[in-house]
Amino acid sequence: MRIFEISRTQVSEHAALAPLAVPGACGAAGYLWISLTRDEFRASLAEVQQILQTLCLTQLVDLHVADLLNDQLPSHYDYTSQYDVLVFRRLANGQGNLGNGKGNGNETPPAAPPTPRTGPPVLRRVDTRPVGFAVFDRVLLSVHPEDGAVRDAFATRLLAAGSPDDRGAPALDVRATSARVPASPSDLMLRVINQIVDGYLDLRRELTKQLDHWQTELIDPRSRFTNWGALMEARQSLHHLDEICEDQRAAMQDWIDSLETLPVPQGEAERRERELIMIRSRDVLEHIERVVHHVHRLEQNAETAVQMHFSVQGHRANDIMRVLTVLTAVFLPLNLIAGIFGMNFEFIPLVHKADGFWIAMTSMLVIAVLLVLIFWRKRYLARTR
Numbered sequence: 001m002r003i004f005e006i007s008r009t010q011v012s013e014h015a016a017l018a019p020l021a022v023p024g025a026c027g028a029a030g031y032l033w034i035s036l037t038r039d040e041f042r043a044s045l046a047e048v049q050q051i052l053q054t055l056c057l058t059q060l061v062d063l064h065v066a067d068l069l070n071d072q073l074p075s076h077y078d079y080t081s082q083y084d085v086l087v088f089r090r091l092a093n094g095q096g097n098l099g100n101g102k103g104n105g106n107e108t109p110p111a112a113p114p115t116p117r118t119g120p121p122v123l124r125r126v127d128t129r130p131v132g133f134a135v136f137d138r139v140l141l142s143v144h145p146e147d148g149a150v151r152d153a154f155a156t157r158l159l160a161a162g163s164p165d166d167r168g169a170p171a172l173d174v175r176a177t178s179a180r181v182p183a184s185p186s187d188l189m190l191r192v193i194n195q196i197v198d199g200y201l202d203l204r205r206e207l208t209k210q211l212d213h214w215q216t217e218l219i220d221p222r223s224r225f226t227n228w229g230a231l232m233e234a235r236q237s238l239h240h241l242d243e244i245c246e247d248q249r250a251a252m253q254d255w256i257d258s259l260e261t262l263p264v265p266q267g268e269a270e271r272r273e274r275e276l277i278m279i280r281s282r283d284v285l286e287h288i289e290r291v292v293h294h295v296h297r298l299e300q301n302a303e304t305a306v307q308m309h310f311s312v313q314g315h316r317a318n319d320i321m322r323v324l325t326v327l328t329a330v331f332l333p334l335n336l337i338a339g340i341f342g343m344n345f346e347f348i349p350l351v352h353k354a355d356g357f358w359i360a361m362t363s364m365l366v367i368a369v370l371l372v373l374i375f376w377r378k379r380y381l382a383r384t385r
Helices: 038-043 045-056 062-069 149-162 185-219 228-261 268-341 356-377
Strands: 002-006 011-014 031-037 076-079 084-091 128-135 139-144
Touching: 002 149, 011 149, 031 038, 031 045, 031 185, 038 045, 038 062, 038 139, 045 139, 062 084, 062 128, 062 139, 076 228, 084 185, 084 228, 128 185, 139 149, 139 185, 149 185, 185 228, 185 268, 228 268, 268 356
Parallel strands: 031 139
Antiparallel strands: 002 011, 002 031, 076 084, 084 128, 128 139
């Protein structure tokens, strides 16, 4: 469990929830980020509900608690009149850190490890775990998988952003577009989600390299491609990744639609903050759509590579059959001549002549050479590049 108190210019981390469970625990312009793993959230649910009741005058609905604790829930968005719930699936931290950052060294292995995958290591990384967010006015509650890689990576950046610079000056104004400290729980949630999407962008590049390598092998007519199992699993993984990204896009679109239905704030600062939230939300949606578009293209490339492979193999088989057919056509008249002279008749031309054998062989050779020249001129024996 990690608890952060975030104000306009400062970020501080607390060790326990109890001191925060009183009115006025954080300043008027600050908010809390309570980040827990699922086991921690299950164990400290009563304490978390007490803090939400004290600071936000409401508690999580039982169905939303069940959603945050569900390890198999797809990406989706839901809301109440007092808070929003967004579940977003991130890449599992099985073969390496996919959260664009390193943990704090206290990570534990997942309680339910994914089923082992075959094929290249990049395919074994196409596995996801949900991250749940409950967004209140002054509290962001996030529930993470057991490894906590994304949380720890972003917490390191958040603490660095909230610390003063070398000259002792405060951090940048949070109302600016390039603010380092998130201005609200919604802003913080969107930044975490953006980091999760960046993990998909990195995976997309590795999948592209792997599929390009397979395409080169498939198109090469001299190679014998035997890694069909890995290729089929790659197509299934791409289809699975497509479904995950589509759920993410639908959830983020629902979040944006919900923001658009809210009344326009009266103050200039509030309107500016709403605009920044909308801009960041659309930016996250654009990143997700970019991943979806590239996954669709990878699926098409994989399908096209397979079709081209069988087309090349069919063309190669046609070349072989053409050569065999030409050779058969060349030897057919020679077999006819040999069959005629092999008949058991007593009187056959050239049979009783001393040079009859050489005349027949010369005739057969001339016929064979003429047929080869004719077929070569008609490009029946031409080599195709």
